[in-house]
Amino acid sequence: MAHTLPALPYDLDALEPHISRATLEFHHGKHHAAYVTNLNNLISGTELENSGLEEIIVAVAGDAGKAGIFNNAAQVWNHSFYWQCIKPAGGGAPSGALLDKINADLGSFEAFVEQFKAAGATQFGSGWAWLVLDNGSLKVTKTPNADLPLAHGQTALLTMDVWEHAYYLDYQNRRPDYMTTFLEKLVNWDFVAANLAAA
Amino acid sequence: MPFPLFTRFLLAGLTALCLLLGSALPAWAEFSLPPLPYAVDALEPAIDATTMTIHHDRHHGAYVANLNGQIQANPSLADLNLNDLQAKISQFPVAVRNNGGGHWNHSLFWTLLAPAGQGGSPSQDLIAAIDRDFGSMQAMRTQFEQAATTRFGSGWAWLIRKPDGSLAITSTANQDNPLMDIPGIERGVPLLALDVWEHAYYLKYQNRRPDYIQAWWPLVNWQEVNHRYAIATSGR
Ligand SMILES: [Fe+2]
Ligand SMILES: [Fe+2]
Numbered sequence: 001m002a003h004t005l006p007a008l009p010y011d012l013d014a015l016e017p018h019i020s021r022a023t024l025e026f027h028h029g030k031h032h033a034a035y036v037t038n039l040n041n042l043i044s045g046t047e048l049e050n051s052g053l054e055e056i057i058v059a060v061a062g063d064a065g066k067a068g069i070f071n072n073a074a075q076v077w078n079h080s081f082y083w084q085c086i087k088p089a090g091g092g093a094p095s096g097a098l099l100d101k102i103n104a105d106l107g108s109f110e111a112f113v114e115q116f117k118a119a120g121a122t123q124f125g126s127g128w129a130w131l132v133l134d135n136g137s138l139k140v141t142k143t144p145n146a147d148l149p150l151a152h153g154q155t156a157l158l159t160m161d162v163w164e165h166a167y168y169l170d171y172q173n174r175r176p177d178y179m180t181t182f183l184e185k186l187v188n189w190d191f192v193a194a195n196l197a198a199a
Numbered sequence: 200m201p202f203p204l205f206t207r208f209l210l211a212g213l214t215a216l217c218l219l220l221g222s223a224l225p226a227w228a229e230f231s232l233p234p235l236p237y238a239v240d241a242l243e244p245a246i247d248a249t250t251m252t253i254h255h256d257r258h259h260g261a262y263v264a265n266l267n268g269q270i271q272a273n274p275s276l277a278d279l280n281l282n283d284l285q286a287k288i289s290q291f292p293v294a295v296r297n298n299g300g301g302h303w304n305h306s307l308f309w310t311l312l313a314p315a316g317q318g319g320s321p322s323q324d325l326i327a328a329i330d331r332d333f334g335s336m337q338a339m340r341t342q343f344e345q346a347a348t349t350r351f352g353s354g355w356a357w358l359i360r361k362p363d364g365s366l367a368i369t370s371t372a373n374q375d376n377p378l379m380d381i382p383g384i385e386r387g388v389p390l391l392a393l394d395v396w397e398h399a400y401y402l403k404y405q406n407r408r409p410d411y412i413q414a415w416w417p418l419v420n421w422q423e424v425n426h427r428y429a430i431a432t433s434g435r
Binding site: 026030031034067071124125126127144145146163164165168169172173 | 253257258261293297351352353354372373374396397398401402405406
């Protein structure tokens with residue numbers, strides 16, 4: 001089963017000025033696309049050829065000999081998820097059951113913001129910041145490179161790509177500015193709330 | 200670009216002030232950002248001036264500042280030079296490893312670059328060692344390119360001289376380097392280094408890391424590589 005690159009859920013310039021058209025062209029059209037192509041090449045002719053994406057990720061997680069498959073499969077998953085975590089005119093604060101759960105498990109929305117930014121800032125090198133559901137509780141985590149909550153028995157609710165390619169054309173070394181914009185202008189809280197409801 | 204000039208002016212001013220007052224530099228100024236050994240546009244068009252400015256002033260500058268920020272919590276840092284720190288890095292918190300590595304790696308990286316046509320060529324001794332251990336210069340280059348291309352995420356590719364005298368191509372994640380006493384790192388004296396963090400090439404090459412690697416070869420300062428090899432060999 002060949003894996004395919006999902007279309008962006010908005011136009012390439014829909015996130016301007018926060019994330020530029022150029023960034024999305026490269027990030028989706030080159031980086032995400034390359035992970036899809038690499039994954040299909042790596043699993044072709046193997047026992048994973050007909051497996052679903054999450055099935056592949058779980059099957060090869062922690063297997064050093066299959067790091068190439070894991071990295072590309074996980075990056076396909078991470079990026080498909082990331083595009084849905086942001087939207088034009090997003091950001092702000094969540095409401096309803098999601099906000100109640102954030103208040104209950106993390107103390108307050110402000111505490112979540114602080115933890116999420118700290119996770120993104122301290123993920124040294126390339127990686128991701130996450131809001132996950134772990135044994136029924138919300139947690140803020142970070143993962144290096146391609147690693148993801150699925151490999152740790154957690155359910156992803158929200159992610160922020162902190163590979164430099166996610167923000168370098170628009171923010172260069174200023175990762176904190178990208179993170180602030182991500183939270184204030186881009187997060188799709190409806191998607192996060194739906195993930196929580198489905199978990 | 201007023202920023203680098205301003206930064207240099209500030210650092211020069213601080214140093215002058217300390218000299219004037221007869222005081223040592225404050226502890227947080229223990230490690231300092233070395234100036235680039237050439238103009239920011241000297242490596243154009245392969246590496247553009249904007250990339251050099253941000254890479255040196257902001258990225259390297261932040262590693263220096265963050266390393267100095269660790270001195271208070273790790274006072275023994277003040278007694279170590281940057282080189283000696285690398286071989287003891289496992290004794291320190293990860294913030295020292297990341298920023299101490301980032302400072303050492305970038306300080307080396309700038310010296311290993313030269314404007315195209317000004318870097319000289321590999322010495323007879325180095326060529327002989329490369330032929331001995333890789334078969335040919337081309338084979339070494341191919342292995343180096345492979346290491347640089349396949350480093351997933353952020354990191355570095357290296358040509359090192361191992362303790363047994365042989366040369367090898369390695370790669371490290373993030374700001375680790377071959378001098379570090381970290382399990383899993385193949386250790387040796389770095390002779391040649393390439394930064395393959397996306398910040399090193401993204402403004403000009405975006406996702407095309409292989410193009411950056413090809414554009415980088417003509418910028419190698421072989422005189423410095425020769426010098427490093429001669430020192431590493433004589434120290435045997
Ligand atoms: Fe990405
Ligand atoms: Fe760098």
